[in-house]
Amino acid sequence: MHIKLENVGIAVRDLDATIAFFTDLGLTLLGRDTVQGAWTDTAVGLDGNHAHIAMLQTPDGIGHLELFEYIHPDAIETEPTRPNEIGMHRVAFSVDDIDAALEVAARHGCYPLRGVATYEDVYKLAYVRGPSGIIVMLAEELQNR
Numbered sequence: 001m002h003i004k005l006e007n008v009g010i011a012v013r014d015l016d017a018t019i020a021f022f023t024d025l026g027l028t029l030l031g032r033d034t035v036q037g038a039w040t041d042t043a044v045g046l047d048g049n050h051a052h053i054a055m056l057q058t059p060d061g062i063g064h065l066e067l068f069e070y071i072h073p074d075a076i077e078t079e080p081t082r083p084n085e086i087g088m089h090r091v092a093f094s095v096d097d098i099d100a101a102l103e104v105a106a107r108h109g110c111y112p113l114r115g116v117a118t119y120e121d122v123y124k125l126a127y128v129r130g131p132s133g134i135i136v137m138l139a140e141e142l143q144n145r
Contacts, residue, residue, distance in 0.1 A: 007055070007064035008091060012132040013077070015052050015069035021108045021131050022065060025093065025101060027056040030064075034071075048072045058093070065091065080133030083113070090127065090135035098124045098140035105130070105138075118142070 012018040015032075023029055036050035050072040056065045069075070083089065095101040098116060105111065105128045112126040113135070119125055123139045130136040 007066045009066040009068060010088075010091070010132070010134055011068045011070060011075060012134070013069070013075060014131060015054055015067055017108070018067050018131040018134075019054050019056070021105070021110065022056050022067075024104045024108065025095075025136075026059055027065065028059070030055040030057050036072075046073055080129060081135055083127060083135065090137050092137035092139060095138050095140050098126060098138050101138045101140075102126060102128070105136070110136075 010018075019029055032052065032054045034050070034052050036048075040049040040051075041047055050070070052069045052071065054067045056067070057063065081088065081090075093101075102112065102116070108131065110128050110130045112128050114127070116124055116126045121142055123141055125137065125139050128136045128138060
């Protein structure tokens, strides 16, 4: 059996703000749509499922994020995910300049959970609290410097 990762789906409270955040980080918006109907009810498992969606792609053309802003049923607000909670943990991106990436994030009101760490002189890493509380890991490889 062949398997490949298609995308990571994330429900957000403000689709436009989340698109702006990720496109400023370097992802490309591939398209937007509104989905509803029996097929979405069946696929997602929610009766009356109705959502605005957007698909974004990483610059390498391999990674994809699918963002959902629910119209119906109402989105359920929860506390922001913490790094040690079971379930969807984070979305991680390699960047060539973590300081520049953090400046982009800050323009969107998104800041590291604690700061920038260095892992064994291999990576500089930071977990950023992004739009809708999404944890976004930014990692800059140091060996190529």
